[in-house]
Amino acid sequence: MTTFAQRAAAILPGGVNSPVRAWNGVGGEPVPIASARGAWVTDANGREYVDMVGSWGPAILGHAHPTVVQAVQEAAARGLSFGATTVREVELAEEIRARYAPAERVRLVSTGTEATMTAIRLARGATGRDVIVKFAGLYHGHSDSLLVAAGSGLATAGVPDSAGVTRGTAADTIVLPYGDENALTDAFAEHGPRIAAVITEAAPANMGTVTPPLGFNRLIATLCRNEGAVFVVDEVLTGFRAGPAGYWGIERDADLATGVDPWQPDLVTFGKVIGGGMPVAALGGRADLMEQLAPLGPVYQAGTLSGNPVAVAAGLATMRLLTDDVYAGLSRTADALATGVSDILTEAGVRHAVGRAGTLFSVFLGLAQAPVTFEQAAAQDTAAFGRLFHALHESGVHLPPSAFETWFVSHQHGHVEIEHVLDAVRAWANSETAHP
Numbered sequence: 001m002t003t004f005a006q007r008a009a010a011i012l013p014g015g016v017n018s019p020v021r022a023w024n025g026v027g028g029e030p031v032p033i034a035s036a037r038g039a040w041v042t043d044a045n046g047r048e049y050v051d052m053v054g055s056w057g058p059a060i061l062g063h064a065h066p067t068v069v070q071a072v073q074e075a076a077a078r079g080l081s082f083g084a085t086t087v088r089e090v091e092l093a094e095e096i097r098a099r100y101a102p103a104e105r106v107r108l109v110s111t112g113t114e115a116t117m118t119a120i121r122l123a124r125g126a127t128g129r130d131v132i133v134k135f136a137g138l139y140h141g142h143s144d145s146l147l148v149a150a151g152s153g154l155a156t157a158g159v160p161d162s163a164g165v166t167r168g169t170a171a172d173t174i175v176l177p178y179g180d181e182n183a184l185t186d187a188f189a190e191h192g193p194r195i196a197a198v199i200t201e202a203a204p205a206n207m208g209t210v211t212p213p214l215g216f217n218r219l220i221a222t223l224c225r226n227e228g229a230v231f232v233v234d235e236v237l238t239g240f241r242a243g244p245a246g247y248w249g250i251e252r253d254a255d256l257a258t259g260v261d262p263w264q265p266d267l268v269t270f271g272k273v274i275g276g277g278m279p280v281a282a283l284g285g286r287a288d289l290m291e292q293l294a295p296l297g298p299v300y301q302a303g304t305l306s307g308n309p310v311a312v313a314a315g316l317a318t319m320r321l322l323t324d325d326v327y328a329g330l331s332r333t334a335d336a337l338a339t340g341v342s343d344i345l346t347e348a349g350v351r352h353a354v355g356r357a358g359t360l361f362s363v364f365l366g367l368a369q370a371p372v373t374f375e376q377a378a379a380q381d382t383a384a385f386g387r388l389f390h391a392l393h394e395s396g397v398h399l400p401p402s403a404f405e406t407w408f409v410s411h412q413h414g415h416v417e418i419e420h421v422l423d424a425v426r427a428w429a430n431s432e433t434a435h436p
């Protein structure tokens with residue numbers, strides 16, 4: 001009999017429509033997901049799992065939140081797509097700016113990839129320069145110039161560069177180790193007048209979760225300002241999830257609390273949460289830069305389904321439900337899970353480190369210290385992670401199928417779900433140390 005995975009692989013390359021969904025990093029065959037509600041997903045065999053993937057970020061309110069589903073149903077009934085501006089897409093853009101002031105102007109797109117790709121084009125168009133700087137192990141979607149030393153599915157596969165990217169394109173991308181102030185200063189000293197942009201994740205979350213070293217984002221901002229380069233902060237994953245104003249907001253609040261002027265991104269990208277599970281992403285930033293976009297300026301960018309009314313309805317309903325209380329709850333859940341998992345592993349004698357960035361966290365098995373660079377993250381014990389993944393799956397917990405991803409919590413992850421995850425981790429840790 002053909003398994004579902006075999007049937008899928010006979011038509012979809014690798015059986016998937018996005019590589020991170022394959023189980024290549026952990027082994028085995030994925031079971032299709034049939035439905036999801038709250039903190040739980042149900043597979044096609046009717047088995048339920050506490051979901052720690054959350055659609056890779058969007059499901060911050062839990063799956064199928066009634067208010068969001070109702071907004072989508074009502075929007076769909078009014079027409080699926082018009083190809084003309086609607087009131088709600090203006091409202092969503094205003095909602096983004098109200099929470100994230102550096103997004104003075106906003107262009108809605110459908111995917112994070114489009115947002116970062118446009119940011120790079122805009123930075124090049126505005127500066128007349130070619131070179132961009134990115135950091136190894138960070139992921140910014142799959143446009144050519146950013147598919148160099150990339151994280152996420154590429155890190156999982158151990159091939160961080162993609163075939164099909166021309167040598168010329170790759171040569172215009174300078175890759176530096178994350179968090180390395182000297183490497184960054186040296187790159188500006190050597191290539192400064194050629195650098196159009198530096199792009200970074202506000203906090204890296206595609207090589208596992210990494211806490212940005214204190215002052216690193218500020219240093220990038222300063223060097224960009226001094227050299228006339230554009231600072232692109234990618235908050236596709238962290239935006240409105242790591243905290244109410246993304247990871248930038250966490251650093252801003254820390255700065256304001258100590259009387260320091262916060263650093264600012266020139267351009268910022270969002271995705272995931274702002275679509276609430278539907279395809280919405282955005283590029284935002286300084287008005288003078290954003291106004292270089294067509295139809296005002298010479299940098300072209302477009303999209304048949306950009307600002308799609310049904311997708312925007314999901315995003316707007318989601319954003320409006322994201323109150324301070326929701327973030328406080330997410331924070332408590334992330335603390336309980338990250339600390340709980342760590343305590344259990346410590347007690348069982350399983351060497352590990354936990355990476356944290358606001359409400360985001362991930363567990364690095366085999367490491368004594370939370371990593372900063374991709375090289376350090378890549379030294380984790382991925383085979384042990386594979387065993388953890390499968391043991392948890394058996395116990396009804398669905399982790400991202402890769403050691404290089406963040407564990408996502410939602411507002412619907414409560415006491416029951418937290419204890420369920422911790423029990424599963426405890427059972428695995430005890431069996432792991434019984435038969436190392």
Ligand SMILES: Cc1ncc(COP(=O)(O)O)c(C=O)c1O
Pocket residue numbers: 110111112113114116139140141142201206234235236237238271272281
């Ligand atoms: C930081 C970051 N940037 C960009 C992207 C690309 O977004 P999308 O998958 O919507 O194209 C992702 C995730 O996929 C991401 O995590």
Ligand SMILES: NCC(=O)CCC(=O)O
Pocket residue numbers: 018019020021056057152153205206237405406
């Ligand atoms: N952290 C990795 C992603 O969010 C990627 C999702 C995808 O490419 O399907």
